[in-house]
Amino acid sequence: MQVQTHVDIHSEWGIVAARQAGRKLAREIGFGSVDQARVTTAISELARNIYLYANKGQIHIEEATSSGKRGIKIIATDEGPGIKDVRRVMEDGYTTSGGLGAGLPGVKRLMDEFKIDSEPDEGTTITTVKWLR
Amino acid sequence: MEKTKLSMYQLYKDMLDNYLQSKSEHALYAAQQFSKEMMEKDMSPEEMVSLHMSVFQEMVPDLPEEVVDSFDLLLEVMIGYGLAYREHQSLRDRQQQLESELNVAAEMQQTLLPDEHIDAKGIDFGVISVPAGKMSGDYYHYIQDEHGCIGVAVADVIGKGVPAAMCMSMIKYAMESIPEQRLQPAALLESLNRVVERNIDSNMFITMVYGSYDPRDHRFYYAGAGHEPGFYYSASKDTFEELTTKGLVLGLSQKVTYEEYVKDVQPGDFFVLLSDGVTECRTEEDFIEREQITEMIRKYQHLPAQDIVNRVYRELEKMQDFQLRDDFTLLILKRDV
Numbered sequence: 119m120q121v122q123t124h125v126d127i128h129s130e131w132g133i134v135a136a137r138q139a140g141r142k143l144a145r146e147i148g149f150g151s152v153d154q155a156r157v158t159t160a161i162s163e164l165a166r167n168i169y170l171y172a173n174k175g176q177i178h179i180e181e182a183t184s185s186g187k188r189g190i191k192i193i194a195t196d197e198g199p200g201i202k203d204v205r206r207v208m209e210d211g212y213t214t215s216g217g218l219g220a221g222l223p224g225v226k227r228l229m230d231e232f233k234i235d236s237e238p239d240e241g242t243t244i245t246t247v248k249w250l251r
Numbered sequence: 252m253e254k255t256k257l258s259m260y261q262l263y264k265d266m267l268d269n270y271l272q273s274k275s276e277h278a279l280y281a282a283q284q285f286s287k288e289m290m291e292k293d294m295s296p297e298e299m300v301s302l303h304m305s306v307f308q309e310m311v312p313d314l315p316e317e318v319v320d321s322f323d324l325l326l327e328v329m330i331g332y333g334l335a336y337r338e339h340q341s342l343r344d345r346q347q348q349l350e351s352e353l354n355v356a357a358e359m360q361q362t363l364l365p366d367e368h369i370d371a372k373g374i375d376f377g378v379i380s381v382p383a384g385k386m387s388g389d390y391y392h393y394i395q396d397e398h399g400c401i402g403v404a405v406a407d408v409i410g411k412g413v414p415a416a417m418c419m420s421m422i423k424y425a426m427e428s429i430p431e432q433r434l435q436p437a438a439l440l441e442s443l444n445r446v447v448e449r450n451i452d453s454n455m456f457i458t459m460v461y462g463s464y465d466p467r468d469h470r471f472y473y474a475g476a477g478h479e480p481g482f483y484y485s486a487s488k489d490t491f492e493e494l495t496t497k498g499l500v501l502g503l504s505q506k507v508t509y510e511e512y513v514k515d516v517q518p519g520d521f522f523v524l525l526s527d528g529v530t531e532c533r534t535e536e537d538f539i540e541r542e543q544i545t546e547m548i549r550k551y552q553h554l555p556a557q558d559i560v561n562r563v564y565r566e567l568e569k570m571q572d573f574q575l576r577d578d579f580t581l582l583i584l585k586r587d588v
């Protein structure tokens with residue numbers, strides 16, 4: 119049986135709830151404390167982006183399996199304004215926080231797989247996975 | 252990976268053990284060395300915190316719960332530092348890549364400059380050109396035709412760095428596209444102006460001075476396009492004279508005419524062409540005066556032209572603490588005694 123959680127993001131409370139759900143599942147899957155904190159940080163950044171730029175959206179968290187590997191998959195979706203220049207956004211140092219490692223490039227670093235689908239005016243879906251080692 | 256993690260664990264445990272017993276500087280020094288090794292192995296701050304905690308917990312099994320829990324907070328904070336650390340590494344890699352690309356470009360740029368030697372009887376020639384950064388916005392040129400006539404030029408792109416350097420590369424090809432006017436400075440500048448005006452971005456400007464020496468009648472013809480005036484040294488009078496020219500910078504407008512000047516050249520006379528990187532050298536206190544440059548040249552005047560320009564460069568470089576603010580080009584063409 120695969121575990122799945124959905125958290126609606128429309129306030130800072132949602133961000134905290136998503137973190138909590140993510141950490142819990144990461145622990146259950148067997149991630150160590152460092153990786154739990156990494157996964158949580160990734161969720162946090164994705165949820166915060168939804169809250170800040172799309173106002174509302176969802177974070178889905180589920181267990182991932184692939185050819186014997188286990189991991190955690192996070193899908194962040196929203197129907198917000200979308201990201202116009204994804205390539206720019208994925209460059210280091212582009213974030214509004216002044217490029218101290220956080221933001222989407224940070225999420226990509228924290229996780230093992232990272233996919234971004236974004237259409238202007240339609241929304242953004244970011245799918246990211248971390249595998250258990 | 253697992254193996255190194257294990258040995259790291261053991262190493263750190265020994266170190267911590269040692270320190271807790273001895274409280275010695277020696278053990279702290281070991282920790283400092285250890286941190287370098289950790290960074291080489293790409294160990295991030297959060298992994299370090301976690302390593303510390305697990306080692307510590309093994310050494311002191313019945314730690315108060317608050318101590319153990321407090322590390323959760325530290326770990327969370329360290330994730331951010333870890334990200335900044337990773338980002339720094341990747342930015343550094345990118346910087347190295349850019350740097351090596353720039354090095355290749357700079358080498359390519361060097362190949363645009365003439366490299367054959369001028370060896371005409373009765374002529375002494377020397378030139379030095381040093382970019383302030385990796386690439387130069389200065390350009391120099393010299394050429395000798397089948398009659399032994401010599402054309403020399405110094406050009407300066409307003410601006411610095413890569414854009415200026417790219418613009419400078421175009422001048423070379425522009426010059427090559429109009430070879431027949433090689434030895435008629437004013438006509439050459441007029442043609443060049445048209446090429447530049449048509450092909451180069453309208454907010455890029457190029458200044459240039461072009462001179463040509465005919466050894467058959469010992470005359471030097473020159474014209475300038477808004478360029479820093481050079482000098483003419485007269486051996487008989489033992490004076491330096493400004494090589495002032497009238498003429499608009501290249502690329503400003505389509506139809507420009509340039510005035511051509513001529514000097515009779517006596518044995519021992521020489522011409523100095525330069526870019527404003529030479530005159531805009533500045534020391535701590537202020538700009539270098541043009542007279543200071545002629546004074547320096549005078550000091551080395553007895554040397555071959557190449558040695559003169561080299562020494563003047565060295566002296567100016569030293570005067571401004573080895574930091575060039577602008578690309579530097581200095582050229583001397585001398586009629587031997």
Ligand SMILES: Nc1ncnc2c1ncn2[C@@H]1O[C@H](COP(=O)(O)OP(=O)(O)OP(=O)(O)O)[C@@H](O)[C@H]1O
Nearest residue numbers: 167168171198200201207213214215220221222242
């Ligand atoms: N879900 C989203 N919808 C629309 N735009 C987004 C979304 N997520 C990110 N963006 C855009 O991408 C940019 C980069 O996001 P990123 O999270 O990397 O950095 P940031 O949010 O600007 O700064 P921080 O480092 O604080 O996260 C944002 O400034 C925003 O314009």
Ligand SMILES: [Mg+2]
Nearest residue numbers: 163167221222
């Ligand atoms: Mg963000």
